[in-house]
Amino acid sequence: MYKYKVEGGHPLKGSVRIQGNKNAALPCLAATLLSDEPIVLENLPALRDVEVMLGILEKMGSVVERLSPNSYRIQTTDIRPEMLQESDSGKVRASVLFVGPLLARLGSVKLPLPGGDVIGKRRLDTHFLAMKALGASGSVNGFLHFQANKLVGSNIFLDEASVTATENAIMAAALAEGETVIENAASEPHVQDLCLMINAMGGEITGIGSNILRIRGKKSLHGAEFKISPDFMEISSFIGLAAVTQSELELIGVQHSHLRMVAMAFRKMGIHWTGGGEGPNGDRLIVPAQQAMKVYYDVDGSIPKIDDSPWPGFPADLTSIMTVVATQVEGTILIHEKMFESRLFFVDKLINMGARIILCDPHRAVVTGATRLSGQKLLSPDVRAGMAMLIAALCARGTSVIHNIYQIERGYEDIAQRLCAIGAKIERLPEYS
DSSP states (O other), rough: OEEEEOOOOOOEEEEEEEOBOOOHHHHHHHHHGGGOOOEEEEOOOOOOHHHHHHHHHHHHTTTEEEEETTEEEEEEOOOOOOOOOOOHHOOOOGGGHHHHHHHHSEEEEEEEOOOOOOSSSSOOOHHHHHEEEEEEEEESSEEEEEESSSOOOEEEESSOOOHHHHHHHHHHHSSBBBBEEEEOOOHHHHHHHHHHOOOOOOOOETTTSSSSSEEOOEEEEEEEEOOBBBHHHHHHHHEEEEEHTTTTEEEEEEEEGGHHHHHHHHHHOOOOEOOOOOOOOOEEEEEEOOOOOOOOOOSSSOEEEEEEESSBBBBBHHHHHHHHHHTTTTEEEEEOOOTTTTTTHHHHHHHHTTTTTEEEETTTEEEEEEOOOOOEEEEEOHHHHHHHHHHHHSSSSSEEEOOOOOHHHTTTTTTTHHTTTOOOOOEEEEEOO
């Protein structure tokens, strides 16, 4: 167990290469089970969640070969799902993504319940709805248990645009008999990556990027090479960090099309960036040190809000980051986290640091800035709130100590080392030092 000791108030400067999308890497790893031929995945972020998923694959019989720090070859000829233990599945929410491919390959699956961030209720009902529509029966009693004589394509209308349920339905339908239509499907960039990977394996998915997907099932899929797209969550985190520390940062390896709604939210707080074209190191953007850093009120003069919604709306995972950014912006703004009722509970730590925040209810916080934050002892409750606290600590005066940094490092590759390389003062220390 480790902690961060963070000395805040230092301007940053330099270039940061963006990691692969964690939320795309995890379903793509699960999708390697859809074929018995080798799959090469490139631009996999070196994260604990990825390590856990690779370990689960190996326990179930996959041959995993590391080709480079961020590239792996995976082949699964014989699957042994009985080797998966509760202790493995409970480490990561993404273990639920093995339902679709295992059901498609084996006709039955029994998985321990998944773990994951404690950010509120995370229902599994939509997974059952989708699998039942494809011809499977399911139950939950300490385990997720599904079985089907065969999977048959169907018209599926999801009761919510659940990312993981959409991904499970896509993977199961890829090997189902006939055509499947998924309506009210999630369409986030990570869902798009999964669809593109399956098409590279010989699948036939159309409507990628929309909320209506058409999947023509195949008897088998072949091997392929696929590169994970950049992590727009990390890009947005670094944009917020640059703004609150008044730093100029260059972000390398950016997919600008993933940032359109994020850009609108940042503009409400007077934050912008410039985008570059294709260069020797890929797409890039530059966040300037000088920003307006003030709230732009709605045309009628009312307080603006940043609220999350399914893609292409503002991502729920970024509300924690935007809450911290709002503390450093002149004016008042409403943060409305609609999806998870526990995500905003971390704001009490920001209040202790000096932020002016009113938590109206579990879903809404009113933030008035700009306020000078002071270093405090902090505890990271989940990946995104943990990164938000790290950003707050880096812009605060004095020293902060952040505990439970395992949560931060689940989502951000070598984050302390990369931040120190651009001028941050962070020590990664043993918890009891």
